[in-house]
Amino acid sequence: xxxxxxxxxxxxxxxxxxxxxxxxxxxxxxxxxxxxxxxxxxxxxxxxxxxxxxxxxxxxxxxxxxxxxxxxxxxxxxxxxxxxxxxxxxxxxxxxxxxxxxxxxxxxxxxxxxxxxxxxxxxxxxxxxxxxxxxxxxxxxxxxxxxxxxxxxxxxxxxxxxxxxxxxxxxxxxxxxxxxxxxxxxxxxxxxxxxxxxxxxxxxxxxxxxxxxxxxxxxxxxxxxxxxxxxxxxxxxxxxxxxxxxxxxxxxxxxxxxxxxxxxxxxxxxxxxxxxxxxxx
Amino acid sequence: xxxxxxxxxxxxxxxxxxxxxxxxxxxxxxxxxxxxxxxxxxxxxxxxxxxxxxxxxxxxxxxxxxxxxxxxxxxxxxxxxxxxxxxxxxxxxxxxxxxxxxxxxxxxxxxxxxxxxxxxxxxxxxxxxxxxxxxxxxxxxxxxxxxxxxxxxxxxxxxxxxxxxxxxxxxxxxxxxxxxxxxxxxxxxxxxxxxxxxxxxxxxxxxxxxxxxxxxxxxxxxxxxxxxxxxxxxxxxxxxxxxxxxxxxxxxx
Numbered sequence: 001x002x003x004x005x006x007x008x009x010x011x012x013x014x015x016x017x018x019x020x021x022x023x024x025x026x027x028x029x030x031x032x033x034x035x036x037x038x039x040x041x042x043x044x045x046x047x048x049x050x051x052x053x054x055x056x057x058x059x060x061x062x063x064x065x066x067x068x069x070x071x072x073x074x075x076x077x078x079x080x081x082x083x084x085x086x087x088x089x090x091x092x093x094x095x096x097x098x099x100x101x102x103x104x105x106x107x108x109x110x111x112x113x114x115x116x117x118x119x120x121x122x123x124x125x126x127x128x129x130x131x132x133x134x135x136x137x138x139x140x141x142x143x144x145x146x147x148x149x150x151x152x153x154x155x156x157x158x159x160x161x162x163x164x165x166x167x168x169x170x171x172x173x174x175x176x177x178x179x180x181x182x183x184x185x186x187x188x189x190x191x192x193x194x195x196x197x198x199x200x201x202x203x204x205x206x207x208x209x210x211x212x213x214x215x216x217x218x219x220x221x222x223x224x225x226x227x228x229x230x231x232x233x234x235x236x237x238x239x240x241x242x243x244x245x246x247x248x249x250x251x252x253x254x255x256x257x258x259x260x261x262x263x264x265x266x267x268x269x270x271x272x273x274x275x276x277x278x279x280x281x
Numbered sequence: 282x283x284x285x286x287x288x289x290x291x292x293x294x295x296x297x298x299x300x301x302x303x304x305x306x307x308x309x310x311x312x313x314x315x316x317x318x319x320x321x322x323x324x325x326x327x328x329x330x331x332x333x334x335x336x337x338x339x340x341x342x343x344x345x346x347x348x349x350x351x352x353x354x355x356x357x358x359x360x361x362x363x364x365x366x367x368x369x370x371x372x373x374x375x376x377x378x379x380x381x382x383x384x385x386x387x388x389x390x391x392x393x394x395x396x397x398x399x400x401x402x403x404x405x406x407x408x409x410x411x412x413x414x415x416x417x418x419x420x421x422x423x424x425x426x427x428x429x430x431x432x433x434x435x436x437x438x439x440x441x442x443x444x445x446x447x448x449x450x451x452x453x454x455x456x457x458x459x460x461x462x463x464x465x466x467x468x469x470x471x472x473x474x475x476x477x478x479x480x481x482x483x484x485x486x487x488x489x490x491x492x493x494x495x496x497x498x499x500x501x502x503x504x505x506x507x508x509x510x511x512x513x514x515x516x517x518x519x520x521x522x523x524x525x526x527x528x529x530x531x532x533x534x
Contacts, residue, residue, distance in 0.1 A: 039370055164389045167380045170370050177354050179385035221371060225415035230371045
């Protein structure tokens, strides 16, 4: 065990420490946003945002290398793609005239396809697998700063507006009747969800990011009867999943994203089974 | 005195050419309570949404306490049907009830007074012992009473109840009517009932909605009036002072 820890602090493993730090620092955001995504039942919307982010990444890399727009970084592209998807799906779901699930599926597939087409036409090496399944080697100090900024952006409004957020997540119509600006809160939630997804892209990748967002919250939901306690427990669980998954992947030479998600998924299924069994007694 | 609800020549359609509510005119005076009845798809929910200001009429006028619905909202306590809500949402009965005290703006935290108001509302519905329980663990009838408590915590002048008796178990029914009778002393209670089904005995007026809207005094509500709403034969059963209607030709015979 002590050898493990010593190894962890060796200079060659800076990338692992960086990934651990991002994962742990993202816990407050994961707890809060994950719980809202699970209770509002918008995880498929989050999935669409994640895949649309790849569209943004592809376009940004293309512009950077072909059109020589140096400021067009993949991260910027990912944020733009995910936010655009969130706005499109959010507006559609609020007006409720189009078939929401169809629009989500279209945004999902279209975003991913656009990304892959642009990546194909982008010269030079592109680690597209890293975007799909995560590549913690891509993490850097700027990811740590981004994580802290996002934590602040998520926690501050949450603390200031908790009763309104709780009421509108539970019953949007009733909250609207009490004068709460539910549409504004909903759109802010979608924006924060999109940013959270982009942040986690390098840790677990586009395909697995919904799992990391929803599994800690869904697990916490099996044991809690308040939204705030669900958020807290989800944050703690995401710390455990990220740490366990990263260390496990390092010592057993496995890809980190799938390792984190498998750990989270197995714990969730066990929790679900336990809560059903306890409920039956 | 200003009527609690005043509706004049109200038209509404989701799609042009397919009116859902047509030329509705009725009013409910202070001290009166009412029951909205009509077949499924007849426009009851739409009328309710119009009264709440969630939909905008194509033509006509709605006034609650003399003001447009959007302005009078805070005087209205609204209870939706509980199955419209996520049954596994992590929230306790008291946390739901206190939402009736929700205020817009910065720092919308509840005061001790708000919590007392919510507890009083739970007590009035006979469920103060459920305050700390998870909403997800409650039975259908209990959830419905928590939602009525939330509407009461708004301290409303008008209480709108959407299908309040749909999930109440027979044993609790008597107690529920007693509660409604008590509430009627203080405020206008407007209930919505599906498949005509039950017409609340604690009502003054009956508002029949089937695209057209007609209003009847409860004591004059006859089998003929019910037939006119439902376009087919109804059985009207008087059962002490309550008035139950069942669709003719069905299994209720």
